Amino acid sequence: MNRITNGISLCMIVRNEADHLPRCLQSVRRAVDEIIVVDTGSTDESIAIARRFGARVIRTPWEGDFSKARNAGLELARGTWILFMDADEELDRGDIAELRLCARHMEYEGFFLQVLNHSGNDIRSATATVNPLLRMFRRRPEHRFRGKIHEQIAASITEHRPTAKLHITNIKIHHYGYSSAMVAAKDKIRRNADLLQQALQAEPNDPFNHYNMAVEYMRMNDNASALRHIRQAKNLAAPEISYYHLLFKYEARCLLSMGRIDEALDICQSGLDHFPDYTDLLHLKGVILLSSGQASEAEKAFHKAVEAGPAPVHYHTESGAGTYLSTLGLGQIREDAGDDAGALHWYAQTLKHEPGMRPPFHKIIRIMKSNLQDKLIPSFICEHLQPESSETVNSIAGLLMANRCYEAAGELLERFRHIASSPENEKLRFISKLLSEGREFRQNVGMGTVNPSTKIHIPSDESDTWSDSLQIELAYYAGDTEKALEAVYGMIAPLPSPPSALHAERKSTTARLLAAFAETHLLQLLHHHPGHAVIRKAVRLLPPFEYYE
Numbered sequence: 001m002n003r004i005t006n007g008i009s010l011c012m013i014v015r016n017e018a019d020h021l022p023r024c025l026q027s028v029r030r031a032v033d034e035i036i037v038v039d040t041g042s043t044d045e046s047i048a049i050a051r052r053f054g055a056r057v058i059r060t061p062w063e064g065d066f067s068k069a070r071n072a073g074l075e076l077a078r079g080t081w082i083l084f085m086d087a088d089e090e091l092d093r094g095d096i097a098e099l100r101l102c103a104r105h106m107e108y109e110g111f112f113l114q115v116l117n118h119s120g121n122d123i124r125s126a127t128a129t130v131n132p133l134l135r136m137f138r139r140r141p142e143h144r145f146r147g148k149i150h151e152q153i154a155a156s157i158t159e160h161r162p163t164a165k166l167h168i169t170n171i172k173i174h175h176y177g178y179s180s181a182m183v184a185a186k187d188k189i190r191r192n193a194d195l196l197q198q199a200l201q202a203e204p205n206d207p208f209n210h211y212n213m214a215v216e217y218m219r220m221n222d223n224a225s226a227l228r229h230i231r232q233a234k235n236l237a238a239p240e241i242s243y244y245h246l247l248f249k250y251e252a253r254c255l256l257s258m259g260r261i262d263e264a265l266d267i268c269q270s271g272l273d274h275f276p277d278y279t280d281l282l283h284l285k286g287v288i289l290l291s292s293g294q295a296s297e298a299e300k301a302f303h304k305a306v307e308a309g310p311a312p313v314h315y316h317t318e319s320g321a322g323t324y325l326s327t328l329g330l331g332q333i334r335e336d337a338g339d340d341a342g343a344l345h346w347y348a349q350t351l352k353h354e355p356g357m358r359p360p361f362h363k364i365i366r367i368m369k370s371n372l373q374d375k376l377i378p379s380f381i382c383e384h385l386q387p388e389s390s391e392t393v394n395s396i397a398g399l400l401m402a403n404r405c406y407e408a409a410g411e412l413l414e415r416f417r418h419i420a421s422s423p424e425n426e427k428l429r430f431i432s433k434l435l436s437e438g439r440e441f442r443q444n445v446g447m448g449t450v451n452p453s454t455k456i457h458i459p460s461d462e463s464d465t466w467s468d469s470l471q472i473e474l475a476y477y478a479g480d481t482e483k484a485l486e487a488v489y490g491m492i493a494p495l496p497s498p499p500s501a502l503h504a505e506r507k508s509t510t511a512r513l514l515a516a517f518a519e520t521h522l523l524q525l526l527h528h529h530p531g532h533a534v535i536r537k538a539v540r541l542l543p544p545f546e547y548y549e
Contacts, residue, residue, distance in 0.1 A: 004033045004078045006103050007033035007034065008032040008079050008080075008083050008100075008103050008136070009032065009034050009077035009081065009083070010028055010032040010035045011038075011082055011083070011084050012035070012084065012085055012087065013040060013069040013070055014042060015040045015046070016041075016042050017042070017087035018044040018046050018049055020176070021046055021050065024086075024087050024089055025053040026053075027090035027091040027092075027093065028090075028091050029053065031096045031099050032079075032083060033079055034056070034077070035053060035054060035055035036055065036056050037050040037055045037057045037073070038058055038070070039058070039060070041059075047059075066147070066149055066150075066151045067148065067151040070145045074139070074143075074144065079139060080103065080138065080139060082136065082139050083099075083135060085173060086175070088175065089176070090123070090173070091171075091172075091173055092172035095170075095171040099136070099171055103136075108165050108166065109138050109157050109161060109164035109165060109166060110134050110136060110153070110157060111135070111136040111166070111167050112132040112133060112134050112166065112314075113173050114130055114132055114173070115131045115132075115175050116130050116174050117129045117130075117175045118174060120176070121176050122176070123174050126319070128318070129319060130317050131317075132168055132313055132314055134152075134157075134166065135173065137153055137157060138157075143157055144156050147208070147209075148198060149195040149196055149199060150196075154166075168313050168314055170313065189219050189220060192216050193213070193217075196216060206236070207232070207237035207241070208237075211229070211233040211246070214227075214228075214229035214230045214233065214250060215250070218253070218254065223257045224254075224258065226250070226254050227251065230250050230254065239274065245271065245274070245278050245281075248267055248275070249278075249280050251267045252264045252265075252267040252268045252271070252281070252284055252288065256287070256291065261292045265285065265288055268281050268284055268288065269285075272285075277311070278311055279305050279310060279315075279317070279321050282301055282321075282322070283301070283302065283320075283321040283326050284321075286305060289301055290329060295336065299330060302327075302330045303330070306330070310323060320353075323353040323354070324350045324354040324357060327346045328347070328359065330346040331343045331346035331347040331350060331363065334346060335363065335367065343363070343367060344368075344380070347363050348360075348364070348380075348384035348385075351384065352384070355392070361396075361399060365377065365400070369405070369519075369539055370526070370537075370540055371536070374407060374408060375408075377405055377408040378415060381396060381412060382412075387416065388419075390422075393413070394420055394425065397420075397428065401428065401432060404439070404519060404520075406431075406433075406436035406439065407432070407436035407440075413432070434474065435474065438473075438478060439477050468509075469513055472488060475487065476516075476517055484513075484517070488513055488514065491506055491510050492506070492507070492510050518542065519539060522535050522539050522542075523539065526539075
């Protein structure tokens, strides 16, 4: 067998991964020198797909042991380095050059890569956690995986080379295997728990097995059982073990879920005594304090998390701790305290960290609307979000329209016409202008500044472009309240009880329309009603449009 000098061998185990394998293999095509696939019994197109990408495929029966399957692939590898991945992962395309560069550094025995666990099924979905994991190591006969499940290579390396140098990189692997849909499809939690039970029977004092069993119990929301295994892992593990910091976070999280607030705070502090730069514990302390009504102390904890920033790369971290999750917490605390300016500042900071995040965007809109500052929304967006692409402008305009900020949507599209001009946007500008005029007309009628007998003009030649819901909304703004409500009733009267899936869209449209009517009436009252504070609160309590989906 010829060795591939400084080459990288990708080694994988697969079984019925035809839906995910092409994405994984496409992502590593220019990064590795050979692909070894161990198939443990696929009945789909997995083997054919692997061979199309030039992989060497070996078939081996599944024996309930992940390490055994992985080690079978190592026997065939020829590269100097082994990279191991799963089919539900992909290498970040921007990190290929850095991975190749790492392969030239022969002074190291292995490299930690940053595994980003996504909540959805593609790279655009939110990242829930980031874990530094040893994913590339030197190919040597003595380097073999251990453990039936959550197989590890580090112990094998350090056992034979106690002074081995392992380097932590910023190279990213995106993992989708624990999105809710994929977990349900493969029943991963039950499979993992069964294998871990077998492993614990064989090695009852292995802290890593207890740690992993705790994780599975947490996924099943069995926090009492998870807590038991976490504490066993803490008693058995050495403090320098790579996941020791996680045991404090998971213990505090379990205690919080069980309502044991004081104990959860004590564990957070104990963890910070051991790991003072672990931002996740600062953020979690804020969450625990806020959940128990200690807003002032929670605010201090969130501030400390923001000052610390994201945890150093050697920690397993929750995405957003020290950035957008912590600033979102600060925004909520300021809003609850009645400090709208402070809330807007922190919600804007949240969007700077995570531009695609919807909740802070909705909160900004609600605060500004309830203070009758609708006209300032475009300026606020330009100052704090600074959209630079047509996709971003279109996305924000769509959100503004969905939240009935029609004038703001139209003005935003006008301001950024130079980068977001299209026939669709011109139509959207026209619609936003008409709906904006309609809402203003309705409010002016309510304030007595316009004669109710006056009618706004709805162009008949454009009527074919309106959906039923837009026509109903326009009718309401034009003063035809009875006609609009009759139309809404006409939409819901035929609905079966309970509504079938076929009627779900009509049901959500009805809910959106009624919310639009309610919001319009509340904003109208804000101009002259003495109970301003109560009405502002009511406007903010109206749910965002996604809640109707």
